[in-house]
Amino acid sequence: MVSDQSADVPRTFVDANRLWVDARLRALVQRRLEAPALLRLGGPVPGGRVLELGTGRRGTGLRLAVELFGAARAEGVELFPASVAAGAAAVHDLGPRVDVRLGDATALTAADGSYDAVFGYHVLHHATDWRPVVAEAARVLRPGGRLYSCEMTARIVDSRPLRAVSRHPADGDRPTPEGIAAACRDAGLAVSGQETRLAGCWTALVATRT
Numbered sequence: 624m625v626s627d628q629s630a631d632v633p634r635t636f637v638d639a640n641r642l643w644v645d646a647r648l649r650a651l652v653q654r655r656l657e658a659p660a661l662l663r664l665g666g667p668v669p670g671g672r673v674l675e676l677g678t679g680r681r682g683t684g685l686r687l688a689v690e691l692f693g694a695a696r697a698e699g700v701e702l703f704p705a706s707v708a709a710g711a712a713a714v715h716d717l718g719p720r721v722d723v724r725l726g727d728a729t730a731l732t733a734a735d736g737s738y739d740a741v742f743g744y745h746v747l748h749h750a751t752d753w754r755p756v757v758a759e760a761a762r763v764l765r766p767g768g769r770l771y772s773c774e775m776t777a778r779i780v781d782s783r784p785l786r787a788v789s790r791h792p793a794d795g796d797r798p799t800p801e802g803i804a805a806a807c808r809d810a811g812l813a814v815s816g817q818e819t820r821l822a823g824c825w826t827a828l829v830a831t832r833t
């Protein structure tokens with residue numbers, strides 16, 4: 624069962640959102656493992672203006688952008704209204720440094736070159752069309768700005784156990800470690816670091832706008 628608040632979030636077979644995506648354990652993994660990996664690969668963004676794509680409901684990526692990466696301002700874009708509301712409530716204590724808006728990462732409203740960094744934690748494998756997400760991230764980055772991306776890859780997303788419990792976009796072009804790096808290069812980003820683990824099921828990448 625999904626809660627009323629998440630009524631407009633697509634259901635998964637066993638509510639994988641509740642069990643993993645929105646769970647405390649997920650936030651812990653993001654805070655202890657994923658964000659530190661991205662920080663090692665790309666460094667901090669002191670005083671920067673950053674954008675997070677697909678913020679989800681806990682606001683962890685926005686909080687980490689401020690508290691760990693040192694951003695002065697962190698803005699989030701999320702596709703589902705209930706997730707925007709939940710995410711905004713979760714980071715309320717950070718005040719005007721953080722803002723979450725309804726929006727589509729494949730068609731951002733921000734002007735070219737608006738951000739010092741763009742973050743995406745597991746948004747690519749949930750986007751119906753992920754390559755335009757990379758292209759839009761590149762477009763809104765200033766020259767020298769960095770994309771920080773952390774993803775579960777095709778190898779795990781298309782595995783039988785995950786298919787049994789989780790809903791993802793229809794089969795087709797799924798992100799792989801090599802595919803994400805290639806999409807970055809196609810979008811005018813130079814990959815400055817990538818770390819792929821768990822037998823290719825997880826990848827973290829940082830790419831710089833040339």
Ligand SMILES: C[S@@+](CC[C@H](N)C(=O)[O-])C[C@H]1O[C@@H](n2cnc3c(N)ncnc32)[C@H](O)[C@@H]1O
Binds near residue numbers: 746
């Ligand atoms: C697996 S969840 C990850 C949430 C959070 N970033 C995390 O790491 O826990 C993917 C999120 O991306 C959002 N999303 C998917 N496609 C999107 C799009 N085109 N634009 C904005 N958000 C999108 C989903 O609604 C969902 O909140």
